[in-house]
Amino acid sequence: MSLQTRLMTAVIGFVSLILVIVAVITSATLGQSLEERLDAQVRSFASRTTAFVQDWAFFGTEPGSEITVQNFLAATPLRGPDFLLAISSPGGGISGAVVTAKGDTDLSAAQLDELRDAVHESANASVSISDLGSFRLAVTKTAGGIVVVTGLPRGEILATMTQLFTVIALATLGGLILLALTTAITIRVGLRPLRAVANTATRVANQPLDRGEVSITERVPASEADPRTETGLVGASLNKLLDHVNTSLASRQKNEERMRRFVADASHELRTPLASIRGYSELSLRDSTLPDTAHTALERIQAQSLRMTRLVEDLLLLARLDEGQELVYGSVDLTQLALEELADARPTAPEHHWSVDVPDEPVVIVGDAGRMHQVVANLLANARTHTPPGTQITLSVAQEDEHAVLTVRDNGPGIDEGVREELFARFARGDSSRARQTGGTGLGLAIAKAIVEGHGGFISVTSEPGDTAFTVRIPLRSPAQ
Numbered sequence: 001m002s003l004q005t006r007l008m009t010a011v012i013g014f015v016s017l018i019l020v021i022v023a024v025i026t027s028a029t030l031g032q033s034l035e036e037r038l039d040a041q042v043r044s045f046a047s048r049t050t051a052f053v054q055d056w057a058f059f060g061t062e063p064g065s066e067i068t069v070q071n072f073l074a075a076t077p078l079r080g081p082d083f084l085l086a087i088s089s090p091g092g093g094i095s096g097a098v099v100t101a102k103g104d105t106d107l108s109a110a111q112l113d114e115l116r117d118a119v120h121e122s123a124n125a126s127v128s129i130s131d132l133g134s135f136r137l138a139v140t141k142t143a144g145g146i147v148v149v150t151g152l153p154r155g156e157i158l159a160t161m162t163q164l165f166t167v168i169a170l171a172t173l174g175g176l177i178l179l180a181l182t183t184a185i186t187i188r189v190g191l192r193p194l195r196a197v198a199n200t201a202t203r204v205a206n207q208p209l210d211r212g213e214v215s216i217t218e219r220v221p222a223s224e225a226d227p228r229t230e231t232g233l234v235g236a237s238l239n240k241l242l243d244h245v246n247t248s249l250a251s252r253q254k255n256e257e258r259m260r261r262f263v264a265d266a267s268h269e270l271r272t273p274l275a276s277i278r279g280y281s282e283l284s285l286r287d288s289t290l291p292d293t294a295h296t297a298l299e300r301i302q303a304q305s306l307r308m309t310r311l312v313e314d315l316l317l318l319a320r321l322d323e324g325q326e327l328v329y330g331s332v333d334l335t336q337l338a339l340e341e342l343a344d345a346r347p348t349a350p351e352h353h354w355s356v357d358v359p360d361e362p363v364v365i366v367g368d369a370g371r372m373h374q375v376v377a378n379l380l381a382n383a384r385t386h387t388p389p390g391t392q393i394t395l396s397v398a399q400e401d402e403h404a405v406l407t408v409r410d411n412g413p414g415i416d417e418g419v420r421e422e423l424f425a426r427f428a429r430g431d432s433s434r435a436r437q438t439g440g441t442g443l444g445l446a447i448a449k450a451i452v453e454g455h456g457g458f459i460s461v462t463s464e465p466g467d468t469a470f471t472v473r474i475p476l477r478s479p480a481q
Contacts (some may be wrong), residue, residue: 023168046138046150054142068095084151193231196224216246278305312323314443334363341376351389357396378444380410387412406472415463424449
């Protein structure tokens with residue numbers, strides 16, 4: 001559950017528990033007070049009634065006459081509030097009636113049994129008599145041995161308690177609804193800064209912070225970042241963190257740009273002396289008077305200068321691609337390009353089995369033809385270099401939706417999983433299962449990745465023993481279009 005839901009559940013639950021406890025205590029206290037008051041009234045009424053019964057039995061009856069409630073009520077004008085009266089004579093006869101303002105109602109035999117069962121357990125008891133209601137009873141005895149059961153109705157107490165329960169229930173329900181609304185509004189307003197923090201963090205997380213120039217302008221609004229409140233302090237802390245991160249990213253970007261310019265400038269400046277070294281070595285090799293040792297040394301110097309020249313050219317290309325340069329857009333037929341590159345790659349490794357799979361219709365993209373040739377050449381060279389003789393290498397081209405898909409697949413030993421994540425990093429080296437036999441610079445795949453991303457596409461690799469595939473997906477239209 002959300003924090004708002006948990007807080008509301010806790011608050012409403014505790015308040016409900018308190019209200020229920022208060023309601024139970026109030027009802028129990030009031031009910032006990034009303035019952036005690038009724039008991040006092042019953043005792044007073046029973047004492048007075050017993051005195052009337054005793055006087056009537058002694059003075060108002062003939063010897064041998066039947067002692068019944070009906071005879072007593074007919075002879076004695078005992079009136080007042082509604083009450084229950086039952087008389088049990090020494091001879092064992094019992095009679096009873098309920099007296100109300102509307103008249104007297106004699107108790108039936110079944111009702112008298114209910115009354116007898118109630119007073120059998122306690123001299124002061126409550127009994128509910130069928131069709132007549134509930135009564136609070138008191139049992140007394142006259143000097144002549146007549147048992148008198150007197151009772152007053154409990155209807156007023158029950159009505160009062162029912163009304164009390166109704167009022168408490170309605171008041172509790174209304175109070176809880178009001179409490180829920182005010183709590184929800186209070187918590188929602190109180191947590192608003194946290195929602196602002198979450199929204200700001202989400203917007204920052206959606207920004208591409210891993211490449212290019214980065215500037216984090218998103219901040220928690222000042223109204224939601226008041227450090228005097230707990231939730232506002234979170235927003236203020238996030239703003240401070242974003243300021244620090246923005247400064248750090250800006251500093252990192254400046255360092256990267258400085259390093260990129262250094263690499264580009266250094267690569268550009270190294271091209272001239274390397275060309276001079278290569279030229280002088282070629283000129284010196286034409287001298288037939290050189291001893292064999294000098295001739296061999298010059299050949300090594302020329303080979304290393306050529307290797308150094310290729311490395312410098314690759315570094316300069318990467319630096320310019322990072323700056324968004326070097327790409328010249330035009331129409332590029334990937335089908336024709338694949339056929340040409342495969343034809344160029346086949347003589348370099350005749351011991352490999354080469355095949356091509358292209359559609360009948362040309363797959364045309366908007367891109368840099370020269371750089372796309374370089375991408376395909378690097379992928380084919382990578383497959384040739386890191387697979388043993390006899391490996392099947394397949395170059396395929398297809399069109400899927402609005403993308404052109406170029407795949408270089410081989411059935412070689414595969415790429416070690418520990419190397420796969422760093423495969424497109426600069427100066428990356430393969431593991432022993434795809435060991436470099438020619439001592440490459442480790443920039444081929446990095447250059448291919450930079451060129452493909454410059455075209456608005458992406459390159460990926462999947463590998464398992466017997467099936468390795470490099471897949472290039474490029475939109476048919478350039479990003480500028």
